Amino acid sequence: MAINKFRINEIIVLLYRLSLAFVFYFIARLLFYFYNADLLNVDSAGQFLLLSFYALAFDSAAILYMSLLFIFLSIIPVFVNTKPKYQTLLFFVYFIPNLIAYATNFIDLIYYRFVLSRTSIAVFDSLEHEENKLKLLMNFSIKYWLVFVLFVLCTSLWIFLYLKVKVKQVEKVESRKQYLYSSIIIFIITFFAVIVGIRGGVTKKNRPINTVDANRYTKRPEHGDIVLNTPFSVLRTFGKTSYKEVKYMDPAKVDSYVSSVKHYDVNKPISPNIVLFIIESFSREYIGSFNEGTTIPNFKSYTPFVDSLAQHSLIFPNAFANGYKSIHGVSSIIAGIPSFKDAFTSSPYPNQKIESLVSALNSKGYDTSFFHGAVNGSMGFLGFGNILGYDHYYGMSEYDNDDDFDGTWGIWDEPFFQFMKETLNKKKGPFFATMFSVSSHEPFALPEGYEGKFPEGNQLIHMTIGYTDYALKRFFEESSKEPWFKNTIFIITADHTSQIDYAMYREVANRTAVPILFYTPDERLKGVDMSLAQQIDIYPTILDLIGYDKPFRSWGRSLLNDTVATPFTINYGSNEYTYQEGNYIVRFNGREVTGFYDIKDKGLRVNLINRKTKEMEEIEMRCKAFLQDYFDRIINRRLDK
Structure with a gap:
């Protein structure tokens, strides 16, 4: 018809x-x-x-x-x-x-x-x-x-x-x-x-x-x-979660590739104060001291204070974030739980008992606090902080002075950092304080009276990086006058990266490059370590530093004394995992490996997948074993052991 x-x-x-x-x-x-x-x-x-x-x-x-x-x-x-x-x-x-x-x-x-x-x-x-x-x-x-x-x-x-x-x-x-x-x-x-x-x-x-x-x-x-x-x-x-169990190998074999429980006994137990700065969008490329070994033409640093502090600190210029968002960074750094396609904190699984830096320090009598100058509850930090067990949360409500509100996100970094200092002055110690900054963020504004004080650079964020660096300087200047300062370990890192200026950092594997810095006033931690590092390494490193005397769950490694775990990094972007270890970078889509690249080929230009070596096979197995253990522990609620 x-x-x-x-x-x-x-x-x-x-x-x-x-x-x-x-x-x-x-x-x-x-x-x-x-x-x-x-x-x-x-x-x-x-x-x-x-x-x-x-x-x-x-x-x-x-x-x-x-x-x-x-x-x-x-x-x-x-x-x-x-x-x-x-x-x-x-x-x-x-x-x-x-x-x-x-x-x-x-x-x-x-x-x-x-x-x-x-x-x-x-x-x-x-x-x-x-x-x-x-x-x-x-x-x-x-x-x-x-x-x-x-x-x-x-x-x-x-x-x-x-x-x-x-x-x-x-x-x-x-x-x-x-x-x-x-x-x-x-x-x-x-x-x-x-x-x-x-x-x-x-x-x-x-x-x-x-x-x-x-x-x-x-x-x-x-x-x-x-x-x-x-x-x-x-x-x-929509309506889906990437948190699904995977089975790439027999579960018994996973333990031969993944060290997910750590126990360090090198350092004697001590109880120093710990102050951890998670700086918003603090990409490694903005910091001169973390780029001294690079060959970037006409490189410009926007962090004079952090550069000066780095000369007296232990720094890791080959470190990477495990995610691309603020909510990814907090779980990676504090709990050693990276986020990949979806944020762990927004998955169905964060509401469980989680062994973390907070729980470990709480067990040792630490007073634990989370500082975030935004509206209380912003980014879900208050809720996740409660799950982890922070004793105190200090936000915009506790600051209680809207005159210092930036108009978008929260309290400007300089006054809020000083608020943290004043709050710590009232604590007996030992204390663990986490500061999540807000100012180096879109819309990249500066407080009134600070226009022209910091280099404009080539990206909108550069001036606000300079401002937050100045806020850090003011915090250290004032805190150094306090009795608790000398007995404190300071850590500076970033939640994720941001606007890219240099070609080196546009390369796929470098797009998550962040700083990791450890500083103690007695300078017992000092130098430059070029080994691979990542956000999830911060948690075990701190516990190693204080001589924590119990086994604890951690996919990361101590950046100081770990002789068991192999240095590696892992994150997710452009629909695939990027896993770096040894001489190679692996790209894995969750079903199959799509590429092997030389560890120096951060732009992933030459795929070596057809030249697979024994080392490549081992790295592939460790990548898969990590993901299998990761999803198993999260979904089956085994994050407390």
Whole structure:
């Protein structure tokens, strides 16, 4: 039976309207590349077009998801499809969900530089505990007004082109039976076409495509973020958790590769005070003392105080964060629990007994405090701190002076650091104080009267790094006058990295490079250690330093005395794990190893996977064993042993 001619016209218009979405997704991808070209490393226009071709499967899935109701209403076997009022209904059913999804692509024009991966549903973890969501959105729209304008322009053009082609209105259907049969055939064909499109094509027989598949055809990990679109990334992670048990090997074999329980007996038990600074976005590349061995042309440091302190400290210039967000950093540093695809603190599993730096120090009679100058509860730190067992939480409420509010996040670093100093003065000790700073963060503002005091640099964050460095200087100057200062171990690190200025730090494996610094006033910890280090090593190192005399759960190692654990780092980005150890870097997507690279090849340019050696095989097994033990302990609630 021939398809009714009126239905043919409707189908042609339907295909035209859907094709517009593909065109504008391509435009969004062009803009995404334009804004982030220095991080995406595309060699030619041809390569970009090839990546855009691979992206069609991911665009199809996102567009069809958002257009399901529109497609259904466009082909449903009724006789009113072509009437003006019905077409107006279709207009809104088409654009409301599609434009909401499309807008997320524009968020990643900017946000990608901060998290170095396409936005997923996990980004809302960062906002869950924020009370000023609307203000943050307004600040983003004002500061990055051009992105908002580009979205409005694309939206306007999309609507204009949509309205240019209209369905011919049908006044009378000659054969209702032919119309109905045609509609049924069209409905069946469309149904199967949509299923195929959402699943990612006819070749995906076992499962729908997911974000990991974006790297299937790419030679560079970061190219997967070009292939992906943000709506797809959000949709595919909605309502899902990456916390699932994996089994790469027999559980008995895991222990031969992973040392997840530590016990150090080198140092005699002591009870010094401990002050840990987790500095917001304090990337290694901003700090001169951590770049003395590099060959970066015209390198400029923005941290004169930390550079001077480093001359009297033990520093680790080859250290890396285990995640890309603040909520990742806290669990990694304090509890030695890294976060990968999703934040551990936002998973179903943080509400369990967790052995951590806090619980260990509490057991030794320490007074434990968490300082964060933001609104109490921001970032979920208060809740997670309670799970870990901090005795005290000091936030904006305890500071109790809104005159020092920065207008966005919290109290400026300089006065809040002094508030911590005054609070510590009242404690008898020994105490453990964690300070999470706020000022070196978007929107990168300075307190009134500090404009022009710090070098502007080439990135917006550089001035605020200078300000926080100054706040650290003022803290140390004032604290050095207090009796508790001489009996204190100070640690400085970062929660994650931020804006990148130098090419060396744009290389994939260097994008999580952070500082780790240990300082004691008697300078018993001093020097430069170039071995691999990571955030999860801080917890066991502190316990080693104080001579903690019990076994404790830790995937990290003491950076001072560990003779058992092999130095390594692990984090997650561009849909894959990056594992560094020995002479190699491994990229692993959770199912299979996608690449081996020389440890010096931080840009992951030359894949050595076809030249696998015994050392590579061992490193692969340790990477898999780590992940198997990691998910097993978290899911089966064995984080207390």
